[in-house]
Amino acid sequence: MAAKYDLRVFPGFRAVTLFCLAILYAPLVIVTIYSFNASPSITNWDGVSLRWYVDVFTGPDSEKFKYAARNSFIIAIIAATVATCIATLAATAILRGGRFRLRTVSFGLVSLPLMVPEIVTAVATLIFFNAIGFDRGLLTILLAHIAFCIPFAYLPISARMQGIEATYEQAAMDLYATRTLAFRRVLLPLMTPGIVSGFLLAFIVSLDDFIITNFVKGAGVETLPTAIFGAVKQGIKPNIMAISTMLLGISVVMVTLSWLVSRRDATK
Amino acid sequence: MNTSTTDAIDIRDAVKRYGDFTALHSVSLSIRDNEFFTLLGPSGCGKTTLLRMIAGFEDVTEGAIFLFGEEIEKLPPHKRPINTVFQNYALFPHMSVLENVGFGLEMLGHPMQEVRKRAGEALEMVQLSQFAARKPAQLSGGQQQRVALARALAPRPKVLLLDEPLSALDLKLRKAMQIELKHIQRDTGITFIFVTHDQEEALTMSDRIAVMSSGELQQLGDAREIYEQPRNTFVADFIGETNLLPVTVDEVQGGRAACHLPGGQTLTCDASAGVARGARVHLSLRPERVIVAAQPGVESLKATVRENIFVGTDITTIVDLAGGEEFRIRTSNSDRGRARIFEPGAGVFLNMEQGAARLLTD
Numbered sequence: 262m263a264a265k266y267d268l269r270v271f272p273g274f275r276a277v278t279l280f281c282l283a284i285l286y287a288p289l290v291i292v293t294i295y296s297f298n299a300s301p302s303i304t305n306w307d308g309v310s311l312r313w314y315v316d317v318f319t320g321p322d323s324e325k326f327k328y329a330a331r332n333s334f335i336i337a338i339i340a341a342t343v344a345t346c347i348a349t350l351a352a353t354a355i356l357r358g359g360r361f362r363l364r365t366v367s368f369g370l371v372s373l374p375l376m377v378p379e380i381v382t383a384v385a386t387l388i389f390f391n392a393i394g395f396d397r398g399l400l401t402i403l404l405a406h407i408a409f410c411i412p413f414a415y416l417p418i419s420a421r422m423q424g425i426e427a428t429y430e431q432a433a434m435d436l437y438a439t440r441t442l443a444f445r446r447v448l449l450p451l452m453t454p455g456i457v458s459g460f461l462l463a464f465i466v467s468l469d470d471f472i473i474t475n476f477v478k479g480a481g482v483e484t485l486p487t488a489i490f491g492a493v494k495q496g497i498k499p500n501i502m503a504i505s506t507m508l509l510g511i512s513v514v515m516v517t518l519s520w521l522v523s524r525r526d527a528t529k
Numbered sequence: 530m531n532t533s534t535t536d537a538i539d540i541r542d543a544v545k546r547y548g549d550f551t552a553l554h555s556v557s558l559s560i561r562d563n564e565f566f567t568l569l570g571p572s573g574c575g576k577t578t579l580l581r582m583i584a585g586f587e588d589v590t591e592g593a594i595f596l597f598g599e600e601i602e603k604l605p606p607h608k609r610p611i612n613t614v615f616q617n618y619a620l621f622p623h624m625s626v627l628e629n630v631g632f633g634l635e636m637l638g639h640p641m642q643e644v645r646k647r648a649g650e651a652l653e654m655v656q657l658s659q660f661a662a663r664k665p666a667q668l669s670g671g672q673q674q675r676v677a678l679a680r681a682l683a684p685r686p687k688v689l690l691l692d693e694p695l696s697a698l699d700l701k702l703r704k705a706m707q708i709e710l711k712h713i714q715r716d717t718g719i720t721f722i723f724v725t726h727d728q729e730e731a732l733t734m735s736d737r738i739a740v741m742s743s744g745e746l747q748q749l750g751d752a753r754e755i756y757e758q759p760r761n762t763f764v765a766d767f768i769g770e771t772n773l774l775p776v777t778v779d780e781v782q783g784g785r786a787a788c789h790l791p792g793g794q795t796l797t798c799d800a801s802a803g804v805a806r807g808a809r810v811h812l813s814l815r816p817e818r819v820i821v822a823a824q825p826g827v828e829s830l831k832a833t834v835r836e837n838i839f840v841g842t843d844i845t846t847i848v849d850l851a852g853g854e855e856f857r858i859r860t861s862n863s864d865r866g867r868a869r870i871f872e873p874g875a876g877v878f879l880n881m882e883q884g885a886a887r888l889l890t891d
Contacts (some may be wrong), residue, residue: 431586432619434606436633437684446632450623 289509296502303497313503320500322492329488333468336403336484341463344410345418348463349456351411352419353444357427368419374412382409383476390477397479405477406467413466414459417523421455422448454522461519465512536595537562537688537720538583543592543602545578545744552578553744555592560688560722561737562597565714567723569731570741571767576724579741580690583722584613596687607636612681613690616697618673620665626676627652627661633684651683652676654713671702678710682717691723695730707734728768732756740764761891765813772819772856774812776888778804786888788812792852794830798886811889816859818885821846821871826880832856834871844870848877 296314300307317326348371355367374382386405395401429451433443471486478487485508492501538560545553553575560566568576581587583594585606594602601609612633620629631648635641652658655675665673674694681689691710695703711734714721725731731738732752740747740755740763748760759765762773776788776796786800788810796812804810820826821834832848835855846858858879860870871877 426617426619428615428617428619429621431606432613432615432621433632433636435584435586435611435613436680437607437636438632439607440605442636447621 292502293506293509295499296506298499298502301499303499303502313499314507316500317503317507322500325483325492326485326488326504329483329485332399332402332483333485336399336406337464337467340403340406340410340467341414341460343407344463345414345456345460347407348411348414348418348459349452351415352422353448356419356422357430357448371415371419372412374409375416379409379472383473386473387476397477398482399479401477401479402474402482402484405473406470409470409473410463410467414463417458417462417519418452418455421452421458421523425451454524458519458523461515461522465515465519469508469512535562535597536560537564537597538722539595539598540579540583541593541595543579543582543594544590545575545582545587546590551744553582556741556744556746557592558739558746558749560720562720563718565711565721565723565734565736567725567731567735567738568741569725569728569738569767570747571726573743574741575744576726576741577692578744580613580692580722580724583688584611584690585609610684610687611690612684612686613692614674614677614681614694616692616694618665618677618694620673620676620680622665624664625661626657626663626665626668629665629676630680630683632680637684648679648683651679654682655679670697671706674698674706678713682713682719685717686719688720688722691721693724693726695725696727703730710734732768740767742767759813759887759889762811762813762889765811765887765889770816770857770859772812772814772816773889774814774850774854774856776810776812778806778808778810778888781806788888790830790850790852790854792850792854794851796828796830796886798828798888799884801888801890803890804888808890813887813889814856814881814885816845816857817843817861818882819856819858820880820882821848821858821860821869821877822880823869823871823877825878827883828886829878829880830856832877832879834873834875834877836873837870846870848879 295303295306297309297311298306299310299312317323351371355364355371358364386408390397390401425448429447430443433447434440438446469486470484471490474484475487475490478484483491485504489501489504492498536559540556540558542555542557543553544551544555556575556579568579570576578587582589582602585601585604589602592602593600596609596611621632624632627645627648630651631644634644634647639647649658649661652661655678657672657675657679660668660672660676665676668676674697677694695706698706707730710721710723723731723734732755735752737749737751738755739749742763748755748764750758755764756768759768759771765771766773774790776790778786778788779795780787781800781804784800785797786804787795787797789795790812798812830850832850835847835849838845838847841862843859843861846860848856848858850856856879
């Protein structure tokens, strides 16, 4: 009787939850499983093997993928670093700049690009580069990535900063620290988890980006996502699944790290 | 001797406005060197604003602040030899206790060896040497409070500001810290400016108290003055407990004023400045300075007992005056031999000592 009338239990919700999770993860699970398939077919299972992973590094397409992967990582590292620096400065200015008229507006404007459809950003960026006469190539990809990574880096950094009470810097300045020293010795160390988290998020977003990259990349320049897309157009081979699984693995690791770092709250 | 150069802090006509709102209306006061000075008032009275202006966290809209004769209101906080113990302590969570305490000395450019030595001494003063290597989060609230105190004292400021530092502690710890703070103040000889809304705390610790309300200084004096000679009804009511009765002055003669209560009872008491015939003023009577008796004394009011409440050390008797006003009398339990406790409904006389009643004009 007691169980039947337990107010905390809503019948059926468990099933709905499982259904949602299944829809979310089924494609990923299938790709991951089939990346270990021994068969060249993408539908028939023929035992566990790492041959497609070996194929990615040594197969006929390996040079193409290595080149694309190198581009992707270089762009992701630089874009995430620059975007994180800009986002940190922006957060400091907006959240620690005292009361100024455009404060609320600024806060909204920094995060607004997250809501803009990516295709719009892509087209706009392309038109922008054309307008100012920039030749498309690695540099245009990098600049575009820096721009769209800023709001992603900004979110965890500003969230972190909002949790740091202004009295810490006041205490530092009360104890004879200049504004610069108060920032460096007190605010910055307290913000580190947010900054690391913002960097990792920006890195992953840059590494995974396809639409904007595809628009602004020059001829012959490939990143991992555009290379994968190009390969898929010629038919899906199991080595694509191996690459995808590796990318998925990197994403999971980064996001987990980001979550772990942001959870470590030095103020408590 | 020119007192303005020897006063630790001299505030002259300080005004603080936030847009249209005036948080502080032209406050002037001097805080002496080596004094335990308290800014006392209810929340929103401007006491914390004034403290933050002295520290340099709020700019001064008008007026000037002097520190030992030197004008400081335009200096940034890090250029003022004044340190603060914050209400929430604001200990740097990523630094050890010792690093926290040494931070001020380090910023002043002292060599690290000296920083560590003096920070260690400051920790010793608050008896926390064994916790030097810990992080603030690993300490109890009371210990964090002492670290905050050590951190603010380590650079040996000329003035120490304390912003309700004891409000987060439980009663027993707070009482112990009150005494300890007082001792540290005496031993170091540093001027303390203490902000609190707790009048009992203020009376216990302070050499002098500034009572503030709605951005204005209401009264400045030592504990006894403020308690026994409140200047207005706000101070009388805020400090301790009092009975405030509206009275009309019938006659003033030879320093004595004859008045009557709304119920018609008459009373004669010392006339204070500004009391004139026909004036409607307030009579302040402390509950412990009135004796309930069956027979009238020199100055008495008639009343009917409503109830007696036992409050540990005292018994509070609530009575109704003839005009219907409520009146409270506190009788110490140790006086039980002398004072009688009357049953509810009994008609009694409230006999007051000479000088117990005080007329307040505003």
